[in-house]
Amino acid sequence: MPADISAPAAKERTPTVIRVLVLATFVVILNETIMINAIPRLMEDLKVTEVAAQWVSTAFMLTMAAIIPTTGWFLQRVTTRTAYATAMATFMAGTVLSAVAPTFAVLLIGRIIQAGGTAVMMPLLMTTLMTVVAEKDRGRVMGNVTLAISVAPAMGPVVSGLVLQISVPQIDSWRLLFVLMLPITGIVTWLGLRQLENVGEPEAGAIDLLSVALAALGFGGLVYGLSKFHGDDYTTAIVIVAVGLAMIGAFALRQIRLQRTGTPLLDLRVLLAGTYTKALVLMSVAFLAMMGSMILLPLYLQNLRHLSPLETGLLVMPGGLAMGLLGPTVGKLFDKFGGRVLVIPGSIGITVSLAGFTQISTDMPYWQLLGLHILMMVSLAATFTPVFTLGLGALPMNLYSHGSSMLGTLQQVAAAFGTALVVTVMSARSTSLIDAGTDPATAGLDGMRLAFGVSAVLALIVIAMAVLLPARAAADPHAAPAVQDAEEETPELVKN
Numbered sequence: 001m002p003a004d005i006s007a008p009a010a011k012e013r014t015p016t017v018i019r020v021l022v023l024a025t026f027v028v029i030l031n032e033t034i035m036i037n038a039i040p041r042l043m044e045d046l047k048v049t050e051v052a053a054q055w056v057s058t059a060f061m062l063t064m065a066a067i068i069p070t071t072g073w074f075l076q077r078v079t080t081r082t083a084y085a086t087a088m089a090t091f092m093a094g095t096v097l098s099a100v101a102p103t104f105a106v107l108l109i110g111r112i113i114q115a116g117g118t119a120v121m122m123p124l125l126m127t128t129l130m131t132v133v134a135e136k137d138r139g140r141v142m143g144n145v146t147l148a149i150s151v152a153p154a155m156g157p158v159v160s161g162l163v164l165q166i167s168v169p170q171i172d173s174w175r176l177l178f179v180l181m182l183p184i185t186g187i188v189t190w191l192g193l194r195q196l197e198n199v200g201e202p203e204a205g206a207i208d209l210l211s212v213a214l215a216a217l218g219f220g221g222l223v224y225g226l227s228k229f230h231g232d233d234y235t236t237a238i239v240i241v242a243v244g245l246a247m248i249g250a251f252a253l254r255q256i257r258l259q260r261t262g263t264p265l266l267d268l269r270v271l272l273a274g275t276y277t278k279a280l281v282l283m284s285v286a287f288l289a290m291m292g293s294m295i296l297l298p299l300y301l302q303n304l305r306h307l308s309p310l311e312t313g314l315l316v317m318p319g320g321l322a323m324g325l326l327g328p329t330v331g332k333l334f335d336k337f338g339g340r341v342l343v344i345p346g347s348i349g350i351t352v353s354l355a356g357f358t359q360i361s362t363d364m365p366y367w368q369l370l371g372l373h374i375l376m377m378v379s380l381a382a383t384f385t386p387v388f389t390l391g392l393g394a395l396p397m398n399l400y401s402h403g404s405s406m407l408g409t410l411q412q413v414a415a416a417f418g419t420a421l422v423v424t425v426m427s428a429r430s431t432s433l434i435d436a437g438t439d440p441a442t443a444g445l446d447g448m449r450l451a452f453g454v455s456a457v458l459a460l461i462v463i464a465m466a467v468l469l470p471a472r473a474a475a476d477p478h479a480a481p482a483v484q485d486a487e488e489e490t491p492e493l494v495k496n
Contacts, residue, residue: 014141015132017080020192021125022145024084026152027188028091028118031181032060033156037164037309038174045172046104056111058227063115065412066220070212071123072405073265079198083124088189091117095185099178122149126404130392136335142389143331149384151324158317161310211254211265218247219409229420267402270395275470276403279391282465284410285458286383288418289350292455293357293376295419296426300448304362304441315370319377326381338471339386347459347466349379354456358449390469422451
């Protein structure tokens with residue numbers, strides 16, 4: 001990917017390269033949540049425990065967290081077509097292996113390979129968009145990207161719920177999730193290689209293997225440690241998280257040194273852009289809240305309201321669809337009015353919806369649940385598109401890939417932290433009430449209410465960051481110029 005290509009003149013149509021990448025990203029991100037409803041089938045067919053079966057999702061998230069920090073370097077060293085072909089070929093290889101997996105261990109390896117391909121696609125899409133789309137059209141085009149990053153995760157449980165109802169002789173139902181994905185992936189890959197054009201020329205630069213190891217151990221360890229909070233061994237979880245944070249600290253120090261003497265794997269100068277940093281915090285907390293609700297709502301609907309996985313998926317699907325379908329409209333509004341008029345109401349809506357979920361009960365009308373979920377998804381739509389555009393737009397072009405990589409990395413950490421937080425709060429509260437003599441159903445409900453309450457309090461940070469964001473990235477005098485000044489102070493730096 002280039003560091004010095006100029007964005008072309010604005011066009012009314014979304015560039016073909018972006019359309020292709022959005023389609024491919026939708027396919028690979030859909031796969032991230034498609035196994036959620038298949039856990040019971042895996043336990044039965046492959047004779048594994050629930051804890052082991054959960055690793056098909058945990059391993060995927062771990063791999064994403066470990067690989068995404070390296071994508072900033074990777075995308076600047078290869079052409080657009082090479083990055084796309086590598087990502088999709090890796091994803092397809094993992095899908096094939098998962099479909100034919102004779103044992104759970106082989107399935108796990110397949111999921112890890114899938115995640116390797118998925119980790120490249122989102123930064124590739126965001127970096128290419130920021131490079132080829134004129135600034136005045138970025139909101140509109142970024143709105144289309146919302147279709148991939150929001151609708152796909154919401155559709156995953158619904159698609160898996162439908163597929164798991166299909167009975168095919170000689171094929172386990174969970175294998176169909178991968179079998180049906182293969183032709184779709186093949187067609188998308190073929191279309192991409194047929195229509196995709198390279199954006200600029202790659203740049204030479206050696207990779208720092210120590211940075212790769214520190215990033216993998218640090219971010220992977222942090223996500224794994226957070227996932228361990230789901231159990232009862234909090235001591236082990238805390239130790240793993242502490243080690244992960246120490247590794248991340250060492251990784252950061254290594255990158256600062258490389259910014260003066262070599263080529264950093266992840267250029268931390270992106271954090272010198274005030275607008276980008278505020279957008280990063282806002283996005284992380286908002287994503288944390290979204291992932292927390294994605295965990296709590298299915299637990300509530302299935303365990304306390306006794307809905308099937310398919311019914312649960314259908315209930316939350318309208319919110320996901322509303323979020324994605326509003327993306328283009330939000331993008332156009334951003335181009336016309338700027339970010340504040342969208343992000344501030346959106347952040348308030350997120351907080352209000354989470355506060356509303358603290359009132360859940362065993363007989364709360366489904367239309368109220370649906371309304372609260374749609375409010376949260378619509379509010380997230382009004383927030384994500386402007387935040388992505390403002391944040392990356394505050395960076396100089398040579399740091400787009402590193403900014404995208406940082407965003408993707410923190411999304412994975414926020415997802416893991418959000419999941420760990422709500423599950424830990426819910427479990428601690430429920431256990432305390434059960435020990436005090438409360439019946440398990442009531443205790444579980446109260447634990448969920450408290451978890452939603454904690455998420456609502458954290459969402460206040462989203463409102464604070466929204467108020468601090470400018471209407472447009474160009475309005476922030478301390479954004480890109482600050483980064484450029486830092487570059488001038490390190491003249492021997494190998495520019496990325």
